[in-house]
Amino acid sequence: MKRKTMVLPAVAGLLASVLTACAGSDDGGSGGGTIVVGTTDRIEATADGPAPLDPAQAYDVGSWAVMHNAFQTLMRLPRSGTDPVPDAAERCGFVDRRSEQYRCTLRAGLKFANGHELTSADVKFSLDRVRAIHHENGPVELLSSIDKVEAPSPREVVIHLSTPDATFPSKLTTPAAAIVDSETYGEKSLYKGFASAGSGPYTMEAEESGDRVTKLVFEKNPNYQGKLNPQTDKVEMRYFDDAAEMEKALADGDIDVVNREFAPEQIEKLEAGEVDGVRVFESSGQAIRYLVFNTEAPAVKEKAVRQAIAHVVNRQALMRDVYKRTGEPLYSLIPTGTTAHINSFHNAYGDPDVEKAAEILRAAGIQGKVKLPLTYSTEKYGPETAKEFTALSKQLNASGLFTTTLKDVKWSEFRPAAARGEFVVYGMGWFPDFPDPDNYIAPFIGDNNFLKSPYRNATIEDRLIPSTRQVGQRAMATRDFQRIQDIIADDVPVLPLWQAKQYVAAREDITGTEYAVDSSAMLQLWELGRGTKD
Known part of the structure; x- marks a missing residue:
C-alpha cells in the first residue's frame, strides 16, 4: 500500500496515474539526462522498523515504490490491465484445478545487480525468508497461503499452497515476493539500512541523513534480464519535508515529476495552469x-x-x-x-x-x-x-x-x-x-x-x-x-x-507518464523518459 501499509497519504495528491500525456517510446532507453522525481513520502529506519527497504519488513507505499524498481518478482502487472504477466519467470501457472500448486520456470541467465547468479534457490529462499522473519508490521500475510516452496532444478520453482488461492499470482507481483540474493540477505534477520541487492531494471543507491533517506539514485542495471525497457538511464527520487518546498522545486525546474503528494489547494493551482511549464493529470484512483x-x-x-x-x-x-x-x-x-x-x-x-x-x-x-x-x-x-x-x-x-x-x-x-x-x-x-x-x-x-x-x-x-x-x-x-x-x-x-x-504533475518534456503507475498504483520509473515540449 499499500498498499501499501499499504498506507495511504491523506491529501488527494496521491500516487499518480495518468490518462493523457506524451507516450514513452518502446525503443531502447534514450538516456536524455537524469529525470528527477519528487515526493514527500518518508523512508525512515526506526527501532520497530530498522529495515525499511527489506521485503520482509517493508509494507508502505513509499518503500514499495522504491523496491518495485530495484527488485524482480516472478510475476508483475502489465502496462494496463490486471492480469499478471511473467517478470523474472519465463512462464508460470497453476498445474491443478484447485489452484493449490503453482509452478514457474525462470528466465535463463538471471543475475543480481552485484553479479551473483539468480536461481530457483534464491526464489525459494526469498519466499521462505519473509515467512520465517514474520515481521509484525510486514507483508507476510500476503504469503500466508504458502505451504512449502520447492526448487527441483536451477530454473524450476514449485509453490504448494495450503488452501486454494486464485489471487496468488497477483500476490507474487508485490514486493512481498521480491527476489533477494541468498548470499547477501540473512535467512532470519533483516537487511538493515537503505541498501538493496536485487535484480530489477535499476540499481539503487541511497543518500541519507540520520535515519532518513534524502535522495535515491536509480541507474539502469546492466545485469537485468527481463522485458522491461528503461526509457532513461538514470532517475533520482528526492524527498521533501513538505509539499510547499516540493512545489517550488517543480516550478523552478529542479524536479521533473511529482509522484506524491500535493495538497488540494496546490492541485487546484496546478490545474489552473498557474505554474509555467507544468501539466497536471487526473484519473480515478483505488x-x-x-x-x-x-x-x-x-x-x-x-x-x-x-x-x-x-x-x-x-x-x-x-x-x-x-x-x-x-x-x-x-x-x-x-x-x-x-x-x-x-x-x-x-x-x-x-x-x-x-x-x-x-x-x-x-x-x-x-x-x-x-x-x-x-x-x-x-x-x-x-x-x-x-x-x-x-x-x-x-x-x-x-x-x-x-x-x-x-x-x-x-x-x-x-x-x-x-x-x-x-x-x-x-x-x-x-x-x-x-x-x-x-x-x-x-x-x-x-x-x-x-x-x-x-x-x-x-x-x-x-x-x-x-x-x-x-x-x-x-x-x-x-x-x-x-x-x-x-x-x-x-x-x-x-x-x-x-x-x-489520482494526480501527477510533470514538466512538459517528460514522456511515458501514462504508464508511470500500474493498476495497483505502483510507481514504474522505467516508463519515464525525456522528449520535447509540445
Whole structure:
C-alpha cells in the first residue's frame, strides 16, 4: 500500500496515474539526462522498523515504490490491465484445478545487480525468508497461503499452497515476493539500512541523513534480464519535508515529476495552469481512507456505538470542505471501479441522520454522551489530516451524542501503538497490494490481519473469503464479496470515508507518464523518459 501499509497519504495528491500525456517510446532507453522525481513520502529506519527497504519488513507505499524498481518478482502487472504477466519467470501457472500448486520456470541467465547468479534457490529462499522473519508490521500475510516452496532444478520453482488461492499470482507481483540474493540477505534477520541487492531494471543507491533517506539514485542495471525497457538511464527520487518546498522545486525546474503528494489547494493551482511549464493529470484512483475501531475498547465495543457514528459522519462535507473534491465519498472497503463494489454503508445508513443515530443508542441502553478519542498521523498522511479529523470531531460533537478528543501521533509511534490496541478510533489509509477485491477485504479480517484488529467474523473468514479464492474468473466471486461488504457495514469494524482521485504533475518534456503507475498504483520509473515540449 499499500498498499501499501499499504498506507495511504491523506491529501488527494496521491500516487499518480495518468490518462493523457506524451507516450514513452518502446525503443531502447534514450538516456536524455537524469529525470528527477519528487515526493514527500518518508523512508525512515526506526527501532520497530530498522529495515525499511527489506521485503520482509517493508509494507508502505513509499518503500514499495522504491523496491518495485530495484527488485524482480516472478510475476508483475502489465502496462494496463490486471492480469499478471511473467517478470523474472519465463512462464508460470497453476498445474491443478484447485489452484493449490503453482509452478514457474525462470528466465535463463538471471543475475543480481552485484553479479551473483539468480536461481530457483534464491526464489525459494526469498519466499521462505519473509515467512520465517514474520515481521509484525510486514507483508507476510500476503504469503500466508504458502505451504512449502520447492526448487527441483536451477530454473524450476514449485509453490504448494495450503488452501486454494486464485489471487496468488497477483500476490507474487508485490514486493512481498521480491527476489533477494541468498548470499547477501540473512535467512532470519533483516537487511538493515537503505541498501538493496536485487535484480530489477535499476540499481539503487541511497543518500541519507540520520535515519532518513534524502535522495535515491536509480541507474539502469546492466545485469537485468527481463522485458522491461528503461526509457532513461538514470532517475533520482528526492524527498521533501513538505509539499510547499516540493512545489517550488517543480516550478523552478529542479524536479521533473511529482509522484506524491500535493495538497488540494496546490492541485487546484496546478490545474489552473498557474505554474509555467507544468501539466497536471487526473484519473480515478483505488486508494482509500477509513476509520478503524478497536472493537475491544469499552467506548466502541458495542456495535450500536459504531453504527451511530456511521449514521452521523458526513462524507460529502469532508470532500467538499477539506479535500476540495479531490476525492469521492466512499461507502465500502471495496472502492468504486473495482469488481464487486456496492455502496453497502449508504444502503445501510443513508445520508447523515442524527435522529436515527440517537435511536440506535437508546435501543442499546446507552445513555449520555459517548467519549471518543480520535487519533491520526499528520506526519504520514499530510496536513489535511488534521483538518479532516477536526471536521469529523465537529460533526460528531454537533450531534449531541459524542464528546471527542483529538491526538496527532508521530508515524513511527503510530503504527506500533495501533497494532498494540492503544487507540480507540483512528485514521488509516490503504493502497491496494494488487488490483482485486480480495485485497480490500482479506488484509483487514482474521487472526493475522494487517490492522491487528480484534474484530472477527466466522462467516467472512471461514466461508466467504475461502469461497472467493477458489474462483479463477474473479467476476464470478461478486456475490460473495457483496455479502462480505454488507456484513462489514452492519458490524462496522471500520468506517470507509473517501476514495482518492489520482494526480501527477510533470514538466512538459517528460514522456511515458501514462504508464508511470500500474493498476495497483505502483510507481514504474522505467516508463519515464525525456522528449520535447509540445
